[in-house]
Amino acid sequence: MKRLLPSLRAKKRYxxxxxxxxxxxxxxxxxxEIMFSASSLLGDVVTSKCDIKVLGFEDWKGIIQCSxxxxxxxxxxxxxxxxxxxxKATLHVLGTSGTVKRATExxxxxxxxxxxxxxxxxxxxxx
Amino acid sequence: xGKPKFYDFCVHAVPDGENSVEQLAALARHLGYSGIAxxxxxxxxxxxxxxxxxxxxxxxxxxxxxxxxNPSKLHGLIGKFRKSVDVLIxxxxxxxxxxxxxxxxxxxxxxxPAFDKSSGLNQVLAKAAAENDVSIGLTLRSFxxxxxxxxxxxxxxxxxxxxxxxxxxxxxxxxxxxxxxxxLRSPMETLALAEVCGFEENEALEAMTIEPxxxxxxxxPGLGHIREGVEVLEEGDYF
Numbered sequence: 276m277k278r279l280l281p282s283l284r285a286k287k288r289y290x291x292x293x294x295x296x297x298x299x300x301x302x303x304x305x306x307x308e309i310m311f312s313a314s315s316l317l318g319d320v321v322t323s324k325c326d327i328k329v330l331g332f333e334d335w336k337g338i339i340q341c342s343x344x345x346x347x348x349x350x351x352x353x354x355x356x357x358x359x360x361x362x363k364a365t366l367h368v369l370g371t372s373g374t375v376k377r378a379t380e381x382x383x384x385x386x387x388x389x390x391x392x393x394x395x396x397x398x399x400x401x402x
Numbered sequence: 403x404g405k406p407k408f409y410d411f412c413v414h415a416v417p418d419g420e421n422s423v424e425q426l427a428a429l430a431r432h433l434g435y436s437g438i439a440x441x442x443x444x445x446x447x448x449x450x451x452x453x454x455x456x457x458x459x460x461x462x463x464x465x466x467x468x469x470x471x472n473p474s475k476l477h478g479l480i481g482k483f484r485k486s487v488d489v490l491i492x493x494x495x496x497x498x499x500x501x502x503x504x505x506x507x508x509x510x511x512x513x514x515p516a517f518d519k520s521s522g523l524n525q526v527l528a529k530a531a532a533e534n535d536v537s538i539g540l541t542l543r544s545f546x547x548x549x550x551x552x553x554x555x556x557x558x559x560x561x562x563x564x565x566x567x568x569x570x571x572x573x574x575x576x577x578x579x580x581x582x583x584x585x586l587r588s589p590m591e592t593l594a595l596a597e598v599c600g601f602e603e604n605e606a607l608e609a610m611t612i613e614p615x616x617x618x619x620x621x622x623p624g625l626g627h628i629r630e631g632v633e634v635l636e637e638g639d640y641f
Contacts, residue, residue: 295429295583295584296584297584315549315550315553316553316598317598346594347594347597347598348594348598350590350591350594350595351591351594351595351597351598351599353591354542354546354587354591354592354594354595355545355546355595357546357547357584357585363582363584364584365583365584365586365587367433367588367591368588368590368591389428389429389432
């Protein structure tokens with residue numbers, strides 16, 4: 276099949292995120308939970324317009340793709356994520372960008388993920 | 403205008419919530435807040451007041467959320483705690499309590515006023531809130547944890563309250579109402595969620611930045627403060 280012309284492709288935004296959670300989470304569970312919380316907050320119609328996709332997720336960090344006009348809705352639905360696979364979790368969006376490369380460079384490299392177990396250590400190390 | 407400073411004015415720590423003050427403060431700071439107010443329910447206060455961790459960029463304010471069914475006892479509790487806390491929140495939920503809280507100018511915030519089949523506010527209460535400068539507090543926690551019909555109810559109550567607040571110029575405060583670390587959301591996500599739920603962009607921003615600062619300014623007057631309306635701006639030898 277012929278590829279779509281670049282000017283005809285849908286414009287996207289890429290959200291870099293970190294997951295703060297009680298237990299390790301697999302990518303599949305996370306995707307399922309994100310889609311479920313989006314469709315429960317926004318409804319199926321708006322969720323389909325948001326075009327949410329989880330592009331990569333490893334080491335508690337990842338990138339989510341969405342439509343460039345629906346960043347706000349996507350962020351709101353990500354905020355309603357409370358549990359993944361029965362374990363408490365929070366998704367923290369680090370920033371948005373127009374390209375995957377820039378999102379990775381700007382937000383994911385050199386970012387240390389905040390883990391609940393090491394919170395107290397984190398605090399004392401700072402002082 | 404610099405970067406706005408975000409505050410979360412309703413966070414519950416041990417023994418009310420699950421996590422300690424230090425953990426909550428560290429995470430809130432990591433998420434980008436400039437300060438949180440520790441507001442344990444008044445029936446679950448810690449035995450001793452612990453030192454609150456505060457630095458220049460991040461402050462932990464001392465707050466309380468009063469839970470009481472009886473309006474006259476509520477007024478008594480307000481008098482008892484007012485002097486020792488920066489933020490005084492009343493846990494609403496019945497007609498009499500909502501009314502008592504909104505008609506007392508010493509209260510800062512009335513949280514979740516909704517009960518039975520009402521959003522908790524009407525034109526009389528909204529006017530009282532505006533006159534006495536009591537803010538209506540909206541907590542995110544219930545929106546995050548409910549799904550389906552319950553959340554639909556919460557959202558329609560929120561819209562009704564928003565309409566009243568706009569009409570009578572009542573101030574709003576957005577907070578997380580967090581019981582554990584996992585209930586905290588970063589300021590940007592909170593804003594996005596508030597906008598999806600019916601807030602205007604500037605309303606949501608004000609409810610997280612300007613309103614909390616105003617409450618703190620009101621309750622923590624500067625050094626030269628003598629009484630309301632009288633303030634020493636510059637010390638000097640006038641005589």
